[in-house]
Amino acid sequence: MTRIELSFLGGSREVGRSCISIKKKDKLILLDAGISLGRVKGEEYPLEPSNPPNAVFVTHAHLDHSGYLPAIISKYGCPEFSTSPTQDLAELLHTDFLKLQKDWNIEPPYTSEEVMAVRSHAEDINYMVEITIRGGIKAMLLPSGHILGAAMIRLEVDNHIILYTGDLSTRNTRTQDMAETSVGKVDTLIIESTYAAQNDRHPSFQKVERSLIDSINKALDRGGRVLVPVFAVGRAQEVMLSLEAYIRSGALKQVPIYIDGMIKKVNEVYRLYWSYLRPTIRRQIRYTRQSPLESDIFVEVNQKRSVNIDEPCIIVSTSGMLEGGPVIGYIKKIAGDPKSLICLTGYQVPGTRGRRLQDGEREIKIAPKEESIKVNSEVKSFEFSAHADQSGLFRFISKIKELERVYCVHGEEWKTVEFAERIEKLKKVDSYSPINGETYLI
Template identity: 35%
Template sequence: MNSLEPITELIESEVPDDVSIARVTYEGPELIVYTDTPRKFAENDHLIRQLANEVKKRITVRPAPGTQTDPSTAKPVILDLLPEEAGVTNLGFYPATGEVLIEAEKPGLVIGRRASTLREISQKVGWTPEVFRTPPMESSTVANVRNFLLQERDERREFLEGVGERIHRERTHETEWVRVTTLGCCREVGRASFILSTPETRILVDCGDKPGAEGEVPYLQAPEANPIAALDAVVLTHAHLDHSALLPLLFKYGYDGPVYLTQPTRDLMGLLQLDYLDVAAKEGRTPPYGSEMVREELRHTITVDYGDVTDIAPDVKLTFANAGHVLGSAVTHFHIGDGFHNVVFSGDIHYEDTRLFNGASNDFPRAETLVMESTYGGRDDYQTDQRDSEEKLFELISETHEAGGKVVIPAFAVGRSQELMLVLEEAMSEGAIPTMPVYLDGMIREATAIHTAYPHFLRDELRQRILHEDDNPFLAEQFQQVDGGHDMRERIARDGEQCVILSTSGMVTGGPIMSWLELLGGEPENALMFVGYQAQGTLGRRIQSGRREIPFESRGRRNNELTLRLSVASVSGFSGHADRAGLEEFVRTMSPRPERILCVHGDESSTDQLSSGLYQDLHVRTHAPRNLETYRFD
């Protein structure tokens, strides 16, 4: 019997006689019910919830083609139902799926109390509304990703139905074991990648590059990863390139399955990967894939919200929880078999609240095995309290301002830049530092615009400020985009105005930060301030460690070396990673506490010391794996 037949029969037996079921299908993990009577469904707001409880699936109801009001008639009816202050910016009708997509500045006013306005729209016109937020800062990435996925809607529906069939296929194997194979990021930072496998299923978790080490990629040639085309799923914990950069390569190798991630991770991933290709081209390197593979990857994405339990294979359920690291980052929980084993991948985490995010979540129904990041896992890796760090930063900025200099801060476009923007905006508004321009160079403004599109992923207080107090700190007037290329950088460098410059790349591995070093590095009144992790092998780490003669390529220079005379300082406390105390506390307070921990994503001393410390303090079995090791859990 087809797996949908019993579900269809159950749904048909539960709905009232005046409700007609045209078709039931899976689209990825979601159950879609097409109906010839969409208005009747909308009138009974308890019916969908009742059916979802019966079939134990999330259900979306859509009108069967031809049952909706004509779009030209439906549009004014919908707009009349919506309050003007909702700020509707776009309305699109998609007859193949029976959906009307509504983009608005204030989606909550479109949705209404307990989704009452959405139900009213369905009752009046028969279309199923889906609501998106219009970013308060214009974002080409958000617009391009949304438009691309809308254009591909019919093709994606066919893809999703195929994924649904694979997820809900009949099991052919008993769940007798679970294995985790390390393809990268063991005793090193970067090229995060793992295979999670059962007798039934193989899932790839992350697929990143290694900062400052061209050519060091995950061991995708390992037997456990092959054939890549036959993987059941790919799961991405967050968008940073050391976790996502090489994911499009999978599609070059024939993978045609789903990529599970959060909505913000999807948009940021596309932004960072396209920049990755652009930087490679500018540096004369041949990238491992082209932009068409990024589009192919986006076409295969399935977004999952925090807390939603989602079937991704016949024997695996996925749940994301907030990781507190960057926008959309997720601690990833896999429930395997019928309670056989539970594996949690921390991804990158920040355990304490920051200005930008709530701290990482560590509360799960069950968790036998934890794969744990160890970036700051060394016994001496204790970061300064953020408030103390901010005061040190303010002192350094004020000193540089008084000396007539400019402050250059290498910053990751995603995460640290937005955290610093919040810190600087508040400091200037309260007089802790002089008010001055803050220039955003590289992808920082675009990444910030993506943050404004997803305020529900931000810290509670910041979300309240943006959504309900109409006070968006990212729109402060001192933030100015460097959009004139090198000419604008030269003008900023030449004028006598003090300023702060936030520039990518965060580890000084290329990008506009190199221009700022050339333009400002020779003047002792200027300052270079590191606020983020500098991986081994990167130029940032060498400068941080005291090197002042650095390799430099420039057409206008007679030699390939640059002498830095500006002051150099490091301010800890702004990292998106938990320090040693935060990592220990994440495990200590984890509910339930895992039985086994694999310490990964840190250099050799960090993984060894964190593994040893957790074993001694918490009496948990711990390991510091090497790459290409496999751990079996029975």
């Protein structure tokens, strides 16, 4: 049997720039092509593959998995395989990324023309449909439950089965069903480790939502304003649906809820691909032709609409890690107010402003002039996570039969190392925490 080379080009012992290559003789496939949001100089983009790729598969649209795709396509001209929602959402995020690069005075890795050119190389794949690509490699996408259109990638190379989870959710959310667990025989598993530490245990979504609503009500009662930085894709929609439900029930105080950033455009994609959503939302959109994300309780911010945030209100705005976008303007306005509240709702990559706030820093610098902002407002974190915690990851692994080896990626270094050791101990399976640049023969 031909030896398969498995190379880790990014996303190993870190969260960001996910990229893995699978090589068989002269055929090479890339799994994801992400960027790092931590902005460590020299570590923004994946390492170069050993051969020009014959294809690139993208698990989902988030920039840490898709953000380098236009550069790969521009350089190599290879086809890209992903679900239709991933392609549309990624294009929005790539365009927004270029704007952020301009704000940071950083030379971007590609142009807007190269972003648009990706479409001519994109191949739509539906879930659970097997395709065969050059070199006789069979591929299938399976639902990963993370965000709209997110997928795991299952490859069959010379009868050897490789499963790459991408980002994995093992519980239902308001918009997504949990990941598919009937994945069949797998020889080599490449699994995310974002929340893989022993003490990583997600509370139930109901508990998280109640905590969020209680905290928001307290801030509003004391005359404060509430800022909810969100990822435009995934987290924004979950937060909006939570707010909508609690407003309707009367449990959340009724105040203006402003929606800013590219959330509106993303919501339009969610409506377009309603068949990828959970059954309750599918039915609502299918039969009423109305999306709950377009509820009249939300006030969409645009150039023609003035926003009064001098009174108690809720602002849902990008970006989720406070690295750019309209959220920066809101931070400047409310950070000094001790009555106000900043709600962090997603994973904060080390090095980002969001992570520094989460870790207790109360003075942040804002580009481009590195203006220093003192944060007196309350800062709280709420685990609206669309990643599996350690127990969820182990439940997923336990469903796989005949597993030979596991590679733990997409996690902070100590977590991937600890997770690999724990898998090997509990599951008696060879497990590794690879380093970027390493190649394994399987």
